[in-house]
Amino acid sequence: MFRFAALLALASLIPAFVEAAAPLYGQCGGIGWNGDTTCVSGASCSKLNDYYSQCLPGSATTPSTTTTRTSTSTTTTRTSTGGTGTGTSSAPTSTATPDAGNPFTGYTIYLTPYYADEVKAAANAITDSTQKAKALTVANIPTFTWFDVIAKTPTLGTYLADADAKSKASGQKYLVQIVVYDLPDRDCAALASNGEFSIANNGLANYKTYIDQLVAQIKQYPNVRVVAVIEPDSLANLVTNLNVAKCSGAQAAYKSGVTYAMQQLNAVGVYMYLDAGHAGWLGWPANLTPAAQLFAQLYKDAGSPKFVRGLATNVANYNALSAASPDPITQGNNNYDEIHYINALGPALSSQGFPAHFIVDQGRSGVQNIRSQWGDWCNVKGAGFGTRPTTNTGSSLIDAIVWVKPGGECDGTSNTSAARYDSHCGLSDAAQPAPEAGTWFQAYFETLVKNASPAL
Ligand SMILES: *[C@@H]1O[C@H](CO)[C@@H](O)[C@H](O)[C@H]1NC(C)=O
16 A cells, blocks of 8 residues: 555656556556557567467567466366276375475465456456455465466466566575476366367477476576476366267377476476376375376386476366365265375375375365366365465474465356367356356356455
């Protein structure tokens, strides 16, 4: 508030003939935007989607101009039996794994300007002043940035440069949170989140280029720490969904791709958490051991990379870390919330020699008992923002509670004629009408704000 007033006072001193321009990383266009459409010197206005253009450093040729963001769609196939599993028996050896400590300790998490600006624009569209003020506070809560197409990789460089500058200016150490999400034949068990690369068309080589491009950006900013969630849903699909032809067909490429990502990102010191689905997926008793075997086998095959810190759970999902009581949809699974899942999976991982540390997404887990089935994942009605990111997790296995999914970005369209329509987004517990995956879903964001628990 004080800072805002000071800025206003300063603005009034600026002579009227200075042409108005949006700041670096500020919004400069999009449907409903009435503000400045030009950017300050050194930046240019780049269209990120129909609703949002942003001032990014440099010329207008940045590849992000033609991409839309699709941080979307966690497939939550519930498999209580199946669990084919791909791990082979691996001798339980030492539990001492060469991990590098909790990466969040002592670091300030970088706020992605993209999400902060989406939130500010959304808050400004809310008329109720109380709700607007609450919505604005979300702009200060860190989320992960999803790199879901190769064209976005240069954007990581701009964020790292910004974080580096903020670090130098403040003397604080900065951490940038990213999601690595571009495997060929991505999201093999679902319809809504197909990726840009296909295995049949050079997809694995393209994926390696994508990883190389991330690495090239990261290498330039050795003072900024990067924490990455690796490939939501991919390995979990290999545990339970090999009966789906696209998943069995993708098995070798997923394993090679994730191994390559681990090795290359390890070489530049990126702290990694492999995605491990959630309690209602790999948390079923029959799936725990096959899951632990698969994670451990890949980790060993990659050479036990020191910066692989553990697993990420509940990404883009709605489970509580610690539920007051089991939601009826959990149907007798003892691992009915993330803490039970983590406590069950942790020892299985350790006995296989995999570093059993976790981060847990609680971004949209504020309200429980809102789903008809545990596998429902699309824009679930009545959800609220959850526990804020913190290293005060109450569990020695959990490094941090995080917000991986940027709340307010849509999970998938409810338009049944759309090419990427997934029936989950048309269920009675899915908020509708919903726009395309990754685009802003204002009504949903407003509900997340209203239902936030703890309250915003
Ligand atoms: C639904 O998708 C179809 C096919 O893309 C499109 O023609 C139609 O305009 C969409 N309807 C709405 C309400 O967005």
